[in-house]
Amino acid sequence: MTDQTPVAGRTADLMMALGREARAAARIVALADTETKSRALRAAARVMTARTPEILAANARDLDAARAAGRPAAFLDRLALDAKRVGAIATSLDEIADLPDPVGAVMAEWTRPNGLVIARTRVPLGVVGIIFESRPNVTADAGGLCLKSGNAAILRAGSESIHSAGAIHACLVAGLAEAGLPAAAITLVPTIDREAVGLMLQGLGGAIDVIVPRGGKSLVARVQDEARVPVFAHLEGICHAYVDRDADADKAVAIVLNGKLRRTGVCGATECLLVDRAAPAGVLVRLVTALLDAGCEVRGDAETAAVDRRVRPAAADDYGREFLDTIIAVKVVDGVGAAITHIARYGSQHTDAIITENVATAERFTREVDSAIVLVNASTQFADGGEFGFGAEIGIATGKMHARGPVGVEQLTSFKYVVRGTGQVRPG
C-alpha cells in the first residue's frame, strides 16, 4: 500500500515527521548544560578526523557527479574536500565548543521599586532550518552553531553535496550520541526531492522557527520570497567605500584595495568606490591607478575615466551591482551627503565604509547610512563574524528583525524575562 502513495505525499509526510522530531529534540538541547553540548561537539570533531577517508570517499562521489554534470571549476572548488579541509571543519567544531555558552546568560538585570528583580535571560530560538548548496562544511558549522546555542537544526543540503553532507552529518550524530543527546537535534534531510525546500519554507507546521539560507543569490531570493517563517539572510553585499575630502590618502588606497581585492567572492567585498569631488588632487588618480595596476577592472563615470585610459565607462547598472569579481564601479560625488544618498539608492544595507579623518563627517556617515555594518577607516572585508569576535557565524543578515550583521551563537538566541519576587502583588 505504501508504495502506491504519491512521492510528493511521502516527502511531505517525511518532512513533517522530521519537523516533529526536531521540535521534540529542541526542547532537550535547549535544557542541555554547557558541558553536555561541548562533549557532543568535541566528540563529533574527533569522529570526523578519524573518518576522514570515508568523508573524502563520499566527497569523491559528489565531485564525480558534478564533473559529469559539467559544473564549472569554481563550483567544484567549493564542493571539494581534502584532508586539510576536513581537519579545518573538525577544528571549527572544537572552536565552537570553546565559545561561551549564550544560553542562560543574563543580558540585563534590574530591580523595580517594589523589589521585583527582573532579569532578561538568553534562551534558544528553537528549531533552525538551514538550506544550503554546495559547501559541505556548512553541515558541521551550522549544525555546531545551532547546538551550541541550544537549538535544533534541520539541514537541507544541495543535491550536489548530499553524500559529503551525509558523511559529515554522521559524525555529528555520533557526537550527539556520545553526549546522550537525541540524533534529531541535528537532522539532515535525507531526500533530495526539491519539494522539501518548499515545505521547510512553510515552516513544517510550526516546527521551524527561522530559516537561514546559505548559497547564491537565486537561493536567497527564493527563500526570502517564499518563506512563511523569519529568515536570517542577505540577498547581496553591495558594499561601498567612500573616500572623503578629509581622507588620509595612504589609508584610502590600502583600505580600498583590500576591500575590493583581498577576496572578491565574499559578501563583504567592496563593489563600488565613491570619491569626494573635493578630495585633494591626486587621490582619485592614486586610487584608480592602484586598482588598475593590481589587475582590477575599473568602470567609472566621466571624471574617473579622465584619470586613466584603462578605465571603462560605467553602465547605469554597474552602480548597485554585486560583481563578486575583480571589477569595481567608481563614481565621483559631491561630498558625504551625496555619498549617503548614493548608498541609500544603490546599496544593499550590508556593509559600507567611509575613509575620513574628520570626526564629524564620520559621525554623519555612520548615523545616516542605514546598513548593518558601517565602518570608518577600515576595510569592508571585516564584515565577518570571526572578525567581530563572534567566533563563528552562520551567515550575515541585512534585515532589521532580530539578527542583523554577522549571525553568531548569540544571534541564534531569544530571551525570556525571569522575575523574582517575595510575594509581590500588583496594586490598582
Place this chain on the structure above:
Amino acid sequence: MTDQTPVAGRTADLMMALGREARAAARIVALADTETKSRALRAAARVMTARTPEILAANARDLDAARAAGRPAAFLDRLALDAKRVGAIATSLDEIADLPDPVGAVMAEWTRPNGLVIARTRVPLGVVGIIFESRPNVTADAGGLCLKSGNAAILRAGSESIHSAGAIHACLVAGLAEAGLPAAAITLVPTIDREAVGLMLQGLGGAIDVIVPRGGKSLVARVQDEARVPVFAHLEGICHAYVDRDADADKAVAIVLNGKLRRTGVCGATECLLVDRAAPAGVLVRLVTALLDAGCEVRGDAETAAVDRRVRPAAADDYGREFLDTIIAVKVVDGVGAAITHIARYGSQHTDAIITENVATAERFTREVDSAIVLVNASTQFADGGEFGFGAEIGIATGKMHARGPVGVEQLTSFKYVVRGTGQVRPG
C-alpha cells in the same frame, strides 16, 4: 474617469501611496534628534488637551453608531472617552517624551585585537503598522511610542472608533507640524474599507517592517495567519500559577487572588491554578476557599472538587482556556515537573508563575518553562511594560523573534554595527 475606478483598486492605490509616504517619513524621523521628537510629543499632548471638546464630540459619533449597532456594554466602555480619559491620553504622550531616547544608544562596545572598536548601536526598525479595534487611546499611545523610537507608524483603526481615532490623530499631526516633522510619520488610514487590513498584512510592497495588532483574539489570529511581515503579538494569555510544596501559604493566597482577580480582562490574568499534591495540608483548601469567597467561579479536578461543594467540575477544555472572566481552572499536580509539563501542553508562552520558597525548585521552573515571562513569588498581573519599567508598551509579544514580552520603545528598535578603525585592512 476616476469615479469609475473600482473601489478595491482605489483602496490599493491609496494604501500603497500611504506606504511610500510613511517610508519616506521614516527616514526623517529615524534621524530626528531627541529634542525634536519630544517637541512633537509635547505639542500633541497640549493640542489634545485643548481640543478635548472636539475629541469628545467625535467619540460621541462613534458611541452613537455603536449603540445603534447594539454593541455590548463592555464594548461601549472600551470605546468611550470622557475629559479624564482624554487627559490621561495626553499625559501618556508627555510621559513618552520623558522616556530615554533609545535611538543611538550604544548597546555594547568592544575593541578587537587589531584595534577596531565595534559598537552595537540602536536604530529604528522603520515603519510599524498597527491594526487595532475599538480603544481610541491606541492611536496616541502607539503613534507616540513609534515616534519616540524613531519609527513611522501606519495606524488602522477599527471602523467603530474611526471618528475618535481621527480626532486624536489630528492632534498628533499638529504636534508633528510644530516640530517640523512630516505628517506621514504618523499616518491614520483614512478608509474603513476592510481591504486595507489585508494590504497592510502584505506589507504594502515592502513599506511596512512589522505589524502590531491590538485587539481581540480573532483579530490577532487573522494577523498572525495572513501577515507576510513580522508580527509582534500574543494570541492568548493563558497564564498559570503553580503553588509548590515549599510555598509560603500566605504568599500563595495573595498572589493567586491578585493574579486572577485584580483585573480579569487583561492578558496577564491567571487563568489556571496548579497546586502541588505534596503541598501542606490546608493550602489547597485555603486557595480554593479564598477564590470562591472572592466571587470567583472555580472549575476543578476531582481533588479540588472535594475541597468545597461550590467547586464545579472542570471540563477537559477548561485547561488551556483564556477565561478573561471571574473563572479559574484548578488542578492538583505531582510536583514542579508535572506543573512544567502541564504548562508546556496548555500554556500560551505568555506569563507563568511559581510560588515556592525553594530556590532550586524556582530555578528549575524558570529554566524549563518556555514563556516570555516567568515569575517567582509574584502575581502574573505584573506582565506589563509599565511594571517592567519600560514606561509604556505597545503590546506584549509571545514569539521569540526580536521582541518578546512587553514591547516598549527599545523593542521597537533594531541595531547597526558601527566599526571605527585607523586604517585597518584584513589580512589573509
